[in-house]
Amino acid sequence: MADELNKQGVKYLFIGKSGAILLGYPDTTQHVDLYIPKDRVNAEKLVAAFDQANFPLSDEARKEILAGKDLCQLKDGPFDADVITQPDGIANFETAWARRIQEGKFPVANLKDIINSKKSANRVKDREGMARLEAFAREWEKSHVPELLSAHETVLRNSAARQDKGE
Amino acid sequence: MEKIDQLIQVALDREEADWLDQCRRQIARPLKDRIRFGFVVSYEKANSRFFATMQEYRETIARERPSWEGYGKAT
Numbered sequence: 001m002a003d004e005l006n007k008q009g010v011k012y013l014f015i016g017k018s019g020a021i022l023l024g025y026p027d028t029t030q031h032v033d034l035y036i037p038k039d040r041v042n043a044e045k046l047v048a049a050f051d052q053a054n055f056p057l058s059d060e061a062r063k064e065i066l067a068g069k070d071l072c073q074l075k076d077g078p079f080d081a082d083v084i085t086q087p088d089g090i091a092n093f094e095t096a097w098a099r100r101i102q103e104g105k106f107p108v109a110n111l112k113d114i115i116n117s118k119k120s121a122n123r124v125k126d127r128e129g130m131a132r133l134e135a136f137a138r139e140w141e142k143s144h145v146p147e148l149l150s151a152h153e154t155v156l157r158n159s160a161a162r163q164d165k166g167e
Numbered sequence: 168m169e170k171i172d173q174l175i176q177v178a179l180d181r182e183e184a185d186w187l188d189q190c191r192r193q194i195a196r197p198l199k200d201r202i203r204f205g206f207v208v209s210y211e212k213a214n215s216r217f218f219a220t221m222q223e224y225r226e227t228i229a230r231e232r233p234s235w236e237g238y239g240k241a242t
Contacts, residue, residue, distance in 0.1 A: 023194070026205075028204070072218075075215045123239065125236070132186060139187055139190040139194065
């Protein structure tokens with residue numbers, strides 16, 4: 001599924017507990033939360049990716065995803081998926097995308113956004129698990145400290161990256 | 168009473184340390200193992216549903232789900 005989403009060039013982020021689990025949060029979930037921008041072209045690519053991955057979509061699901069509903073809960077596929085365009089506590093998709101965490105082939109919302117979203121939703125279940133999620137985020141940050149580079153090393157790396165892009 | 172408070176604090180510290188250990192172990196695991204351990208298949212029979220707004224979703228959940236599941240707003 002992730003391969004098809006990437007192949008179609010879908011802009012999306014894992015959010016919620018499913019995003020945290022991809023980053024190593026020790027818990028379980030029965031569905032994935034996919035955050036997409038309210039964008040018709042992107043929604044068309046998402047539907048095409050579902051089709052290519054043989055994830056069955058009813059006509060109604062297709063219509064509602066393309067219409068940009070705030071929340072589409074898909075229950076007919078090999079796994080349950082919530083497609084969300086307006087998660088609580090996240091200002092807009094572009095901001096969340098800019099600070100995403102790439103975990104293998106999966107783009108995951110930053111843990112700060114996942115936490116803010118759950119705080120903003122303020123459900124009983126979110127509040128109960130908040131201390132554990134925040135402790136996990138602190139532990140994750142400790143093990144993902146950005147590499148310290150000298151100015152010279154930074155210039156060399158940036159230059160190599162530009163060459164790789166053919167600039 | 169002071170002794171009981173101390174014992175409770177020791178238990179809480181121990182619980183937190185255990186949780187952080189668990190976090191460290193899971194972060195260190197390969198992504199495929201995190202997926203294997205973290206995602207479970209739901210056998211709940213339910214239909215796909217669509218909500219125009221998150222407010223509509225919250226109202227539906229509040230109406231349909233029992234409070235003990237914790238989907239309602241915390242007060």
